[in-house]
Each structure stands twice: as C-alpha cells, then as structure tokens.
Amino acid sequence: MGTHLSGVGAHRRGKVPAMGRELTGGTRILAGVGLAGAVGFLLVLDLERRDIRVVTKALPMICLLLWLWQPRERYSRWIFAGLALSLLGDVLLDVGPELFLPGLGAFLLAHVSYAAAYLTVTRRLHLARALPFGVLAVGASVALGPGLGGMALPVMAYVAVICTMGWRAWALMGAPGLARREQWLAFAGALLFAASDGLLSIKLFVRPLPGAGYAIMSLYWAAQLCIALSARGPGTSNSSVLDPGAAAKQTA
Known part of the structure; x- marks a missing residue:
C-alpha cells in the first residue's frame, strides 16, 4: 500500500498541492445545490416528469464539475472528462429510452477516461489484480446474456470497459505519485460504480x-464523489503525476 512517503517525494519534486481543498463558501454552496438536486x-x-428528472439528476454532476474546475494536471483532466461524459450519459438516459445506446456510449467513454487517469499514475500490469x-x-456476461437480445454487443463492451476501469483503479494501490487516501478513493469509486451498474443491469435485463x-x-x-475527490485531495498535484523517472520505475 502507499505511504506518506509518496507525498514527501512529490514535495521534493517541486509539485504544488491542489488548491481549494478547504471547505470554502463556494464549496458549501456547490455541496448544498448538489445534495438538493440528488434529493429532488x-x-x-x-x-413521469422528465423535465424535472433531467434537471435534478444533472445538478450533482454539474456541481462536481464546477468544484473540480479548473483541472491542471493529466490525472485531474482525465477525471474531469469522465465526469463530463457521465453528465452527458445521465441526460441522455433520462430523456428517453430511444437514447439508451448513446447514453451507454457516453458512460463507456467515461470509464475509458477514468482508466486513462489511473494509467497516468501507474502502467504496471498487476495481472493478479485483473x-x-x-x-x-x-x-x-453469463448472467445478463439471456435477456440482452440485440443489446448483447454494446452491453458486453460496457461490462468489459467498466471491469478494466476497476482493475486499473486497484492497480493504483501502492503506486507512487498519488497519496494513499486518493488511491483508496479512486478504488472505492470504481467498486461503487460497479455495484450501481450491477443493480441497474439486473433491473433492466434480468428481473x-x-x-x-x-x-x-x-x-x-x-x-462519482469518490472519484472526483481522488483528483482534488492532498496527494494530487498540479503537474503531471508521472515524471519520466517514475514512469521508468513503473514500467520496469
């Protein structure tokens, strides 16, 4: 597992901690608006009020994006992209069933973005964790297969991508360049996302x-909150997470 030494190493390399982590007035407002949207x-x-559903559903993600703005490092930029794609997916899925495939595609790309963020920290395979x-x-795939029909290919692709994202989140654990707290947040976010999508898949395609x-x-x-926090915690810098020396160690 990661230790506080990774944070010391980041300081010695001249990395500047991300700003705005304290609970400012703006952060409180965003948290309040996001919570109100979630409750609403x-x-x-x-x-059957899609207009209200779309607005209230989008508010938590909009608040997370505003809170994370302006992402300055590669890790944060990829996480920001994933949050933005998730917001797009939220809207598409709630507008109507005819937009299910575009919504699924938006979330698939969101998981690709999260996996790309984790790869900026470490490219070590960790096959046992895969x-x-x-x-x-x-x-x-086996459990959902009988109920998928013509949706088999896109849903199987989505399952493969979200599982890859979860693997790369676990591969973060113990890697230099991201503090232990942020590693756990990223991994917890991946597991919570998988649990949410698992329930949704059962509801849509099984029973x-x-x-x-x-x-x-x-x-x-x-x-999404855990994943966003991993990009704005004390272990996240405003420069690239992997410097050339760290990259060489990770791929060795």
Whole structure:
C-alpha cells in the first residue's frame, strides 16, 4: 500500500498541492445545490416528469464539475472528462429510452477516461489484480446474456470497459505519485460504480427490482464523489503525476 512517503517525494519534486481543498463558501454552496438536486431527483424518481428528472439528476454532476474546475494536471483532466461524459450519459438516459445506446456510449467513454487517469499514475500490469475483474466480467456476461437480445454487443463492451476501469483503479494501490487516501478513493469509486451498474443491469435485463432506483442512484453519486475527490485531495498535484523517472520505475 502507499505511504506518506509518496507525498514527501512529490514535495521534493517541486509539485504544488491542489488548491481549494478547504471547505470554502463556494464549496458549501456547490455541496448544498448538489445534495438538493440528488434529493429532488429521488423524490420524483417514479414520476413521469422528465423535465424535472433531467434537471435534478444533472445538478450533482454539474456541481462536481464546477468544484473540480479548473483541472491542471493529466490525472485531474482525465477525471474531469469522465465526469463530463457521465453528465452527458445521465441526460441522455433520462430523456428517453430511444437514447439508451448513446447514453451507454457516453458512460463507456467515461470509464475509458477514468482508466486513462489511473494509467497516468501507474502502467504496471498487476495481472493478479485483473483476475477478479475478469471473473466479474465473465460472470456478468453469463448472467445478463439471456435477456440482452440485440443489446448483447454494446452491453458486453460496457461490462468489459467498466471491469478494466476497476482493475486499473486497484492497480493504483501502492503506486507512487498519488497519496494513499486518493488511491483508496479512486478504488472505492470504481467498486461503487460497479455495484450501481450491477443493480441497474439486473433491473433492466434480468428481473424487476422494485425500489432499486434509490440504491442505484445513491451508489452512483457516491462513486462519482469518490472519484472526483481522488483528483482534488492532498496527494494530487498540479503537474503531471508521472515524471519520466517514475514512469521508468513503473514500467520496469
């Protein structure tokens, strides 16, 4: 696991800690608006008011994007891109069922962005850590397969990508260049995202899960918050996470 020495090393390399981590007035406002949006969406979750649903659902992600703005380093920029793509996916999925595939595509690209962020920290394979996610991908494909029909290819592609993202989040653990707290936040975000999408997949393609929407969205927002926090914590710098020397060590 990572230690505080990675933070010391970052300081010695002249990296400047990210600014604005303290709970400022602006942060409190964004947190309040985001929480209000989340609560509002859960209150209208079962109503046929797509206009209200789209607005309230988007608010938490908009607030996270505003809080993370302006991303200055590669890790933060990739995380920001993933959050923005997730916002797009949120809107597309709630506008109507005819936009399910574009929404799924937006989330697939979001996971690609998160995986790219994690790869800026370490490119070490950690194949043993890939194994559980490979098993998860195969198991999910087998469980969902009978109910997918014509959606089999895009859904299987999505499963493969989110499992890859989870693997790369676990590969962060113990890597230099990102503090231990931020490593855990990224990994927790990946696991929460997988749990949220797992419930959603069962609900859509296996059998109805009455009331599951509340758990799905709560897990989803918790996942995005953890991932965003990993890009704005005390272990994140305003320069590239991997310097050439660190990259050489990671690929050795």
